[in-house]
Each structure stands twice: as structure tokens, then as C-alpha cells.
Amino acid sequence: MQDFGQAFSLAFQLIVSADPMLSEIIFLSLRVSLSAVIIASVIGLGIGATVGIVRFPGRSAIIVFLNALMGLPPVVVGLLVYMSLSHAGPFGWLHLLYTPTAMIVAQTVLVTPIIASLSRQVIEDLYIEYREQFLSLGVPPKMAVAALLWDARYSLLTVALAGFGRAIAEVGAVIIVGGNIKHVTRVMTTAIALETSKGDLALALALGLILILIALSVNATVSLLRLNASNSAYA
Amino acid sequence: MRIPTSRLWCACAALSLMLGLLLSGISQAEERFIILQSTTSTRNSGLFDAILPRFRAKTGIEVRVVAVGTGQALKNARNGDGDVLLVHAKPEEEAFVTAGWGVKRFDVMYNDFVIVGPANDPVGIAGLRQAGTALRKIFQTQAAFVSRGDESGTHKKERALWEIAAVDPLETGGRWYREAGAGMGATLNTAVGMRAYTLTDRGTWLSFRNKADYTILVEGDPQLFNQYGVILVNPAKHPHMKAGLGQQFIDWLVGPEGQSLIAGYTIAGQPLFFPNAPGGE
Amino acid sequence: MPSDVETLQPERISTDPAQSLFPLKVRQLVYNVGKQRLIDGIDLTIEKDRRTIIMGPNGAGKSLLLRLLHGLLTPTEGEICWGETPRVDQARQRQALVFQRPVLLRRSVGANLCFALKLRRYTRAEREERLRHILELASLSHLADRPARVLSQGEQQRVAVARALVLEPEVLLLDEPTVSLDPVSVEAIEELILAVHRRGTKIILVTHDMAQARRLADEVVFLEQGRVVEHSLSRQFFQQPSAATAHIYGSSRVVL
Numbered sequence: 001m002q003d004f005g006q007a008f009s010l011a012f013q014l015i016v017s018a019d020p021m022l023s024e025i026i027f028l029s030l031r032v033s034l035s036a037v038i039i040a041s042v043i044g045l046g047i048g049a050t051v052g053i054v055r056f057p058g059r060s061a062i063i064v065f066l067n068a069l070m071g072l073p074p075v076v077v078g079l080l081v082y083m084s085l086s087h088a089g090p091f092g093w094l095h096l097l098y099t100p101t102a103m104i105v106a107q108t109v110l111v112t113p114i115i116a117s118l119s120r121q122v123i124e125d126l127y128i129e130y131r132e133q134f135l136s137l138g139v140p141p142k143m144a145v146a147a148l149l150w151d152a153r154y155s156l157l158t159v160a161l162a163g164f165g166r167a168i169a170e171v172g173a174v175i176i177v178g179g180n181i182k183h184v185t186r187v188m189t190t191a192i193a194l195e196t197s198k199g200d201l202a203l204a205l206a207l208g209l210i211l212i213l214i215a216l217s218v219n220a221t222v223s224l225l226r227l228n229a230s231n232s233a234y235a
Numbered sequence: 236m237r238i239p240t241s242r243l244w245c246a247c248a249a250l251s252l253m254l255g256l257l258l259s260g261i262s263q264a265e266e267r268f269i270i271l272q273s274t275t276s277t278r279n280s281g282l283f284d285a286i287l288p289r290f291r292a293k294t295g296i297e298v299r300v301v302a303v304g305t306g307q308a309l310k311n312a313r314n315g316d317g318d319v320l321l322v323h324a325k326p327e328e329e330a331f332v333t334a335g336w337g338v339k340r341f342d343v344m345y346n347d348f349v350i351v352g353p354a355n356d357p358v359g360i361a362g363l364r365q366a367g368t369a370l371r372k373i374f375q376t377q378a379a380f381v382s383r384g385d386e387s388g389t390h391k392k393e394r395a396l397w398e399i400a401a402v403d404p405l406e407t408g409g410r411w412y413r414e415a416g417a418g419m420g421a422t423l424n425t426a427v428g429m430r431a432y433t434l435t436d437r438g439t440w441l442s443f444r445n446k447a448d449y450t451i452l453v454e455g456d457p458q459l460f461n462q463y464g465v466i467l468v469n470p471a472k473h474p475h476m477k478a479g480l481g482q483q484f485i486d487w488l489v490g491p492e493g494q495s496l497i498a499g500y501t502i503a504g505q506p507l508f509f510p511n512a513p514g515g516e
Numbered sequence: 517m518p519s520d521v522e523t524l525q526p527e528r529i530s531t532d533p534a535q536s537l538f539p540l541k542v543r544q545l546v547y548n549v550g551k552q553r554l555i556d557g558i559d560l561t562i563e564k565d566r567r568t569i570i571m572g573p574n575g576a577g578k579s580l581l582l583r584l585l586h587g588l589l590t591p592t593e594g595e596i597c598w599g600e601t602p603r604v605d606q607a608r609q610r611q612a613l614v615f616q617r618p619v620l621l622r623r624s625v626g627a628n629l630c631f632a633l634k635l636r637r638y639t640r641a642e643r644e645e646r647l648r649h650i651l652e653l654a655s656l657s658h659l660a661d662r663p664a665r666v667l668s669q670g671e672q673q674r675v676a677v678a679r680a681l682v683l684e685p686e687v688l689l690l691d692e693p694t695v696s697l698d699p700v701s702v703e704a705i706e707e708l709i710l711a712v713h714r715r716g717t718k719i720i721l722v723t724h725d726m727a728q729a730r731r732l733a734d735e736v737v738f739l740e741q742g743r744v745v746e747h748s749l750s751r752q753f754f755q756q757p758s759a760a761t762a763h764i765y766g767s768s769r770v771v772l
């Protein structure tokens with residue numbers, strides 16, 4: 001198909017011309033997915049640290065549950081969030097449906113289990129290593145948790161990246177709760193879905209290429225961070 | 236080891252809440268907008284991009300279009316998640332108003348459905364004047380046909396046509412009848428990929444970019460008529476909705492300016508919709 | 517060097533310093549993992565003043581015993597009683613354990629020591645002063661900014677000992693602390709241990725090094741297969757080892 005070549009040149013043109021519509025979409029994509037990942041990290045790390053460190057009855061059931069939730073289909077999340085934010089739903093009074101906030105909520109729900117589950121593993125592994133030493137030193141719990149999170153920060157950054165990857169790439173949830181409204185809730189993935197449904201495959205693919213570029217630059221930024229901190233020595 | 240779990244959670248919750256409020260604040264700044272629940276075929280035709288900026292320029296009201304299948308649009312509107320409904324499934328629309336969910340239904344415009352297929356037309360339906368006959372021929376030769384299969388207006392129209400053709404495609408159980416379960420554009424992509432026939436509205440077809448060698452084979456049958464209606468969601472059911480702004484939009488759309496803009500919207504010189512609001516022009 | 521060590525000493529923080537940790541009494545101590553009886557009925561009484569050296573072949577249970585005494589493991593049977601303190605974990609807060617395989621945080625050497633210092637209520641200035649001081653004592657100053665995990669085995673062990681010392685414990689439990697050290701460092705660490713002991717810190721040290729045992733021991737506990745084979749003052753241990761000990765260290769008799 002000639003669409004491939006066309007897509008590449010189109011992607012190039014879009015970037016070079018700094019298409020205002022495109023930059024708006026990119027900005028919204030980043031804003032939604034980064035906010036979702038930040039919120040999900042706060043919640044997910046809380047859950048991950050709690051489940052990773054504290055032994056309580058039903059703990060392994062929760063771990064299995066969290067692991068299963070990692071495979072939550074975006075559409076299902078979108079549907080659940082739609083039903084809660086819909087004016088007929090319990091949180092309709094917030095008037096959040098079809099806003100970027102609703103998309104952030106949906107992606108947060110989608111990403112939180114991933115961050116909780118992966119960070120639980122990371123923190124638990126480190127905790128097993130540090131446990132006796134911390135006990136011996138008499139490290140107070142708060143300080144111990146802080147130390148675990150800090151010492152695992154590079155692994156946890158990778159965990160957050162995994163969450164970001166899922167958030168920025170999903171379309172099923174944001175299209176339902178955001179509505180793919182032009183200038184308001186249109187992000188990269190919903191724009192790609194739209195162009196595909198219009199049969200403009202070249203433009204859709206061009207947007208896809210740009211999405212890959214964005215994901216790449218976010219990942220590159222983070223690995224630069226890690227390199228600068230000569231993390232290998234600290235890992 | 237004991238962890239100060241509750242403190243940790245309080246901190247988490249507070250932080251998320253702060254972020255959430257901050258972000259929702261940004262998005263709520265603009266208040267003069269309405270949500271228009273509409274269909275993918277209308278959105279994909281490009282009509283909204285052509286006419287809505289004019290409405291905004293005139294009134295300052297932003298119309299935010301959510302495009303889903305007619306079935307879902309009706310459901311969303313019933314949930315109060317929209318102020319105005321613009322769809323094309325007249326019986327369902329009338330039922331919606333009768334049930335009290337909508338205030339009143341207005342005809343806005345029409346276009347028509349067409350049957351499209353590969354240019355070489357293996358079944359030989361090109362030029363038939365009757366959609367029913369064409370579908371019957373497709374069934375008899377067991378040529379591939381892709382259906383929307385998503386309870387959309389187009390899907391409902393297609394089922395009505397099969398009834399006219401006296402064929403129940405689901406009963407016949409052949410592998411020739413495929414349900415895409417997707418929007419119009421996605422269904423067209425599927426049909427082109429499978430070299431199958433399909434039914435589409437003219438608007439989507441004209442603006443569709445992945446036509447390959449596909450062309451319109453059957454058109455002009457009065458049965459293929461596709462009427463669009465606009466409804467204001469009933470504020471009595473959903474007090475939060477913006478009835479005033481919504482009514483302003485409807486008045487504009489069925490009034491002279493909206494109607495002439497609809498008539499003036501063309502792709503490659505071809506009009507996509509024909510205004511027929513009672514009060515317009 | 518010993519004069520430097522003086523400044524490291526207490527003002528101690530403990531649950532109730534009035535409660536003496538001694539004598540340490542171990543009664544019929546048993547520790548099982550599954551059906552394996554790893555500590556098999558140990559009886560011991562250990563007094564405060566002596567430097568106690570624990571010896572025995574690999575797998576005898578020396579490290580397990582230290583963990584049990586430190587309250588990191590819960591005995592299957594029997595009891596451990598640190599003087600007047602009612603619970604082992606209370607006694608633990610007044611002790612420090614240098615593990616056989618030191619666990620250092622994924623941070624710089626300085627940050628590792630700082631972490632321990634933060635456990636005590638020092639002001640920032642005090643912390644920095646003490647940090648500088650202990651780095652010097654353990655000859656680690658040049659490594660302060662190095663990530664702890666990339667240090668050589670011996671350097672890591674020195675960091676672990678230094679970390680235990682900044683806590684200013686009343687009891688110092690050391691599990692083969694000099695095993696990978698060069699002779700100069702061994703001497704330095706032994707000096708530190710002796711100095712700390714002079715200031716009143718109880719020393720319980722596990723080692724395989726006969727010469728070290730001779731240099732440091734006031735008394736020796738000899739373990740084998742989870743049992744105490746011999747518990748005697750060092751003079752007796754080294755001059756007239758019991759038949760059982762001699763048998764176990766058969767070929768090493770020359771050293772004994």
C-alpha cells in the first residue's frame with residue numbers, strides 16, 4: 001500500500017508545520033495521561049507499599065486481584081467511569097462527563113492497578129532484603145517506607161513509565177468518557193480512531209507515528225534522568 | 236513491621252483530590268457550551284466542522300459534539316448527558332419524545348443511503364432502482380455483505396430493507412452476512428478489506444477516504460431516504476441541562492441560516508445533506 | 517585512636533536504661549525450620565564484661581543464634597532473657613548487629629551512615645560532625661560519596677561496622693566482621709572493637725579466625741549442629757580444649 005510512504009511524509013509535514021490542531025491534541029494527550037499517571041502513582045504506590053510490606057489476612061487475594069486488574073479492558077473502565085459520571089449516575093452532579101478531567105479519571109482507574117501491582121513487587125523484593133537490617137537498626141515504620149520508596153525509585157520510575165505507556169496508548173476509555181469532542185477532549189488516540197473511521201488511513205498512521213515519537217521522547221527523558229544519576233551503581 | 240497506613244492514605248487522598256480539583260477547574264472554565272449527542276455518520280461527514288464555527292461566531296455558544304451510534308446517543312441523552320440530540324432514526328426519535336425524554340422533534344435535513352460495492356460488481360446489482368431487489372440478489376449469490384450490526388440508524392434502516400427483500404440474513408445463517416459491530420467508517424473499511432457490499436449513508440461515503448475501487452451501485456430508491464431530526468432533551472427530566480442554549484442552537488439550525496449552511500456544504504461539488512426543516516427557507 | 521572512640525560513646529537512648537541487659541540467660545533454646553532442628557536446646561549464661569566469641573564449623577548455627585539473641589527470629593521453644601528487660605525486642609533497641617552479609621542501602625556510603633545517625637536525635641551539625649568522625653575512624657573518608665553497593669566486600673563490611681558503631685549500642689553483635697578484610701583493616705576494626713568494649717559495650721562476636729579469637733576472646737562458646745559443645749574462658753579453651761571440640765577441629769589442633 002502506498003499509505004505507508006504517504007503516512008511518513010504526512011507525519012513529517014505535520015510536525016514541521018507545527019499544525020496548531022495537532023499541537024493542541026498532543027498537549028491534551030500529554031496533559032491527560034501524565035496527570036493520570038501522577039495521580040495513579042500516588043494511589044498505586046500507597047497500595048503497593050501497603051500490600052508489599054504489611055502482612056494481613058486476605059493479602060494474597062488482594063495481590064491476585066490487583067494482578068488481574070492489570071488486564072482490565074479500557075472499554076470496561078470507560079463504561080464504568082461513564083456510568084458513574086453520567087448525569088444519571090452517582091457522580092453526575094460533578095458535571096465532569098465529556099471533560100478532560102473525566103478522561104484523567106478513567107485513565108487513573110486504568111493505570112492504578114498496574115502501578116499498584118508492579119510497585120508492590122518491587123517494594124516487597126526490596127523490603128525482604130532490608131527487613132532484618134531495618135528491624136535491627138530500629139528504623140521507625142514511616143522512615144522505613146520512605147527509605148524503601150527512595151531506594152526503589154528507579155525501578156518505580158520504570159513502573160510509572162509502564163503505566164504511562166498504557167495510558168497514552170489507550171483509546172477505549174477516553175473515547176467513551178471524553179466523547180472525542182474537537183478542541184475539548186480529542187487526544188491522539190481518539191483522533192487516530194476518528195481518522196481511521198473516516199478512511200483517512202494515511203493521516204491516521206501519521207498521527208500514530210507521532211504518538212510513537214511522543215512515547216519515545218517521554219521514555220528517553222526518563223532514561224536520561226536515570227543515566228544522570230548513574231543509577232546502575234545505586235540499583 | 237507496622238506501617239502508618241492511615242496517614243499514608245490521607246496524604247494520598249488529599250493529593251489526588253487537589254490534583255483533581257485543579258484539573259477540573261481548568262476544564263470547567265468555559266461555561267457557554269452545549270453537548271450535542273449525534274451520530275458518527277454525521278460527524279464523519281464533516282458537516283459540523285463546516286457549520287458549527289458559524290454558530291459560535293454568531294452566538295458565542297460552543298457546540299461540543301459527541302458522536303456515537305444512534306442507539307447510544309439516545310441512551311446518553313436519556314441519562315442527561317447531552318443537551319441536544321441530532322440523529323437519524325425517526326421512529327425511535329418519536330418514541331423518545333413521546334416518553335417525555337425530549338421536548339419536541341424537528342426535521343432538519345435528509346440525505347440518502349446508498350449500496351456500495353467493488354466497481355466490477357460480481358453480483359451485478361449496479362443500476363438497480365430497488366434496494367430490496369439488490370439485497371435479494373446479494374443473498375441469492377451469497378456474496379459477502381457487511382452490516383453495521385450496532386443498532387445505529389443505518390443498521391435499523393438496513394434491517395428494514397432486508398424485510399422488504401423478504402430475507403432474514405440472520406436466519407439464513409450463511410457466512411456471507413457479516414456484522415461489523417462498528418461505526419460507519421470502520422464498517423466501510425471492513426467492507427473494502429473484504430470486498431463485500433454494504434449500506435452507507437451518502438454523507439459518510441462522500442467524505443470517506445479509503446474507497447479503493449468502490450463505487451455507488453444502488454441509489455435513488457425512496458426506501459433509501461434518510462431523515463435527520465433534532466430534539467431538545469427535556470429539561471423537566473434533567474434540570475441541570477442547558478435548555479436555553481440548546482433551544483437557541485435548534486432554532487438556528489432549523490432557521491434560515493442553519494438551513495442554508497447545510498445546503499451549502501459540499502464535497503467535490505456534491506451536496507451531502509438537503510435541508511428540509513419546516514420553518515427553513 | 518582509642519581516644520577518638522571516646523567521643524562516640526553514649527548519651528544512650530533506650531527504653532529504660534535502668535533495666536540491666538545482663539546477665540543474658542538462654543534456656544533450652546530450640547529453633548526449627550519445618551522439621552529441621554537448627555538450634556537444638558542451647559543453655560547459656562553470658563555476663564556483661566567479657567568479650568564473648570562464638571565459634572564452630574559452617575552451618576553450626578552461629579548466625580542463627582545471633583539473630584535469635586537479637587530478636588530477629590522467634591524461638592520455637594525455650595527462652596532468651598536479657599537481664600531485667602521483659603522482651604527481646606526491647607533489648608534489641610539497645611543493641612546493634614553487624615550481619616555476616618552486610619545489607620547496605622542503595623545510596624552512598626555517607627548516606628548509609630547518615631541514615632543510621634538520623635535514628636538518633638542529633639542536630640544536623642552534630643550529625644555531620646559524627647559522620648565525619650566515624651568515616652575517619654573506619655578509614656572510609658575517601659569513599660564517602662561512593663555508592664555503597666559498588667564497594668569491595670571488605671569496604672562494605674567496614675561500612676557495616678561503622679554503621680553499627682554510630683548507633684552507640686550497649687551490646688554489639690558481630691557476625692564474622694573481618695572476614696574479607698586486609699590485615700591492616702582487621703587490626704583497625706579490632707582496635708575499634710576493643711575501644712568500644714573498654715567504654716562498656718558488650719561484645720559478642722562470631723569468627724572462624726583462631727588468631728582473632730585468641731586476640732579478642734575472654735570466653736568462647738563453641739557450637740556444633742545447633743548445640744553448645746563447649747563454653748569456657750579463653751585460657752582454658754585454647755590451652756585445654758574439650759575432647760569434643762578437639763575432635764571437631766581435629767586437623768586444626770596445631771592452631772588450637
Ligand SMILES: Nc1ncnc2c1ncn2[C@@H]1O[C@H](COP(=O)(O)OP(=O)(O)OP(=O)(O)O)[C@@H](O)[C@H]1O
Nearest residue numbers: 549552554572573574575576577578579580581616
Ligand atoms: N531459613 C532457613 N531455612 C532452612 N535452613 C536454614 C535457614 N537458616 C539457616 N538454616 C540452616 O541452619 C544451619 C545454621 O545456619 P547458620 O547460618 O547459623 O550457620 P553458621 O554457623 O553461621 O555458618 P557459617 O560459619 O557458614 O556462617 C545451616 O545448616 C543452614 O543451612
Ligand SMILES: [Mg+2]
Nearest residue numbers: 578579616691
Ligand atoms: Mg554464619
